[in-house]
Amino acid sequence: MQYIGYGSLKERAAAEIRTAIVRGDLEPGTPIKDVELAEKLGLSRTPVREALATLTDEGLVETKPHAYTRVTALEAEPVRDALVVVQSMHSLAIGIAVPKMTAEDITAMRAANKAFQAALDADDATAALAADDEFHAVAVRCCDNFAVTATIDRYTPLVRRLEHSRFSSPHARHSVTQHQQIIEACEKGDDLRAAALADENWSTLKEEL
Template structure:
């Protein structure tokens, strides 16, 4: 689709990370479709910034696998390549297993309450078929173990590879398999609450490793 013309520009004082996130989200929510060419000039106009931070954001997106940069030619949104998706899924699953394993003995009651609240909102969003709200709640829930673990290396890896899976998550949450996700969340929280490190880590791994690697 063409670059949207009705989106408010980004405040020029915002950091380059915000530009990266805007472009990342436009790819993962389908605003920019797989195979679509991304022109830095058009994107800069859309976002209300210069071309330099847009180019930097596109380089980050290429490193994460969301775009394919062809030097001197063009930058296009990547397709849902099964191999790339599988690789990202395996890495993300391992990182979530790791942070849960590190976080279990450090959870406070407030952390568990926050996870339960996010799980509740996730289930309600799925029932309402509000995929965007479900994704936000899911992000909040899984971000808590990442924060509690405090493993900055794992957090950086997740920041890079989670976006690759976002389009696949949308497919899952709109499918019958997605309706089982609230049960996975409830089991994860229960195991965390009783201090079952191995059990909670296994559920965290399976939650992500069970993602499909294609939309077929």
């Protein structure tokens, strides 16, 4: 029997609740009860409570002691603030990464963009979001900058619902072309163009606000 540690249970709970919020299964303002969630997830209340604390830190859940725990409203200002930071960090990451990229990295970006297009063709926004993550993750890994990575991890959750909304619409197809342009700039070693294109790609999320 495989042992699943407490930390893993908390991470599993956080991942499942986060996905439900991002997809809109748990809409903004929806009350959250840890007992009901624990039963639904087949977990004890402790990892679920800790998962909700994580999601509160991420800005997806808000809690008032002895009053409520609920999904946060999708408010424009904090989301816009987070998007500006995430957008800037991804642009910086790819600018740093381009000189370090190998042929394998370029291949990984192409594969991720192919998976992204396939997910969009299948109208699967969740799969598209995962493929888009993998596409941008190549540059983040290659840049090898802990501060960039930590900042992206910290503020990305706030823009997740924008991303899911974007990838649920026909407008998302344009991102496939933008990704291809980024790949071509990386292949040519043009870090400035790659960074500018990444910035442009992330800026399209502002339309969802």
